[in-house]
Amino acid sequence: MTETETLTAVSTVCVYCGSSFGKDTKYAREARKLGELLYQLNWKLVYGGGTTGLMGEIAKATMGPDGQGSVHGIIPSALVSKERDDDKDVGAVNEEIKKSVENHHGWTPISQEYGRTTVVPDMHTRKRLMATEADAFVAMPGGYGTLEEIMECITWSQLGIHNKPVVLFNIDGFYDSLLEFVGNAIQAGFISEKNGRIIQVASTADEVVEKIQKYVVPEGRFNLNWSDEGGNGK
Incomplete structure (x- = not known):
């Protein structure tokens, strides 16, 4: 397999x-x-469906000032904000969510202001739909979930399940420690140097777009039969 542009x-x-x-x-x-x-660019955003934090910021911005952008949020039902006995004022709680991660209960309201939302039964369905719909994957700063999701996309590329661009938006060095881990794993012989190039790194929004547009599929990835995953390179 030779290196070619996606x-x-x-x-x-x-x-x-x-x-x-x-x-x-x-x-x-x-x-x-x-x-x-x-x-x-008239590109569609698919994301985790939240309206708080960075999720809400990028979704609202992608919708544009006229609300005519294309955004698809995919969120499990358990994460959708609902009226509860111990939650008499959802609006007030949402303000607390915005203030600090310590006040974030894990659930979020949904709103048409942030695009179209699909509510799914579980996390596995969410991740599969997001991956199937996307032509490229970008990780901004986040926590456990963000790391798990982007690492899965990287692994899928290594296995030959897809050949889509994968970009870390490394704002102010947020992902430096992860990149150091990858470098150490390459040096230790657990990741090949070629597969290390699956991950592209950008420090600005403009560079994220450039890395996606100029992405080169690295050679040396596994070329296995993934018919149950929708076909190799899909």
Whole structure:
């Protein structure tokens, strides 16, 4: 298998990111910048369906000032905010969610202001639909869920399940420690140097778009038969 530019035309980008804002306003600022670029390029955003934190920022920005952008949020029913006996004022709780990750209960309201939302029964369905719909994957800063989701996409590429671009939006060095781990794993012989190139790194929103557009599928990946995953390279 030789290295070639990805043959998939980009029209939909899957972005994984936190449902919290983080402690620095730069994360939300960069999420808005990326969303604005997606809107300008007329690219569709598929994401985890949250309306708080970085999720909400990029979704709202991608919808654009006229609300005519294309955004598809996919969220498990357990994460959707509902009226509960111990939750008499959902609006007030949502304000608390915005203030600090310590007040984030894991669930979020949904709103048409953030695009179209599909509610699914579980996390596995969510991840599969997001991956199937996307032409490229981007990870912004986030927590356990963001890391798990982007690592799965990287592994799928290594196994030959897909050949889509994978980009880490490394805002202010957020992913430096992960990249150090990858480098150490390459040096230790657990990841090949060629498979190390599955991951592309960007530090600005403009660079994220550039890395997607110029993505080269690395050689040396597994070329197995994944018929039950929708076919190799899909």
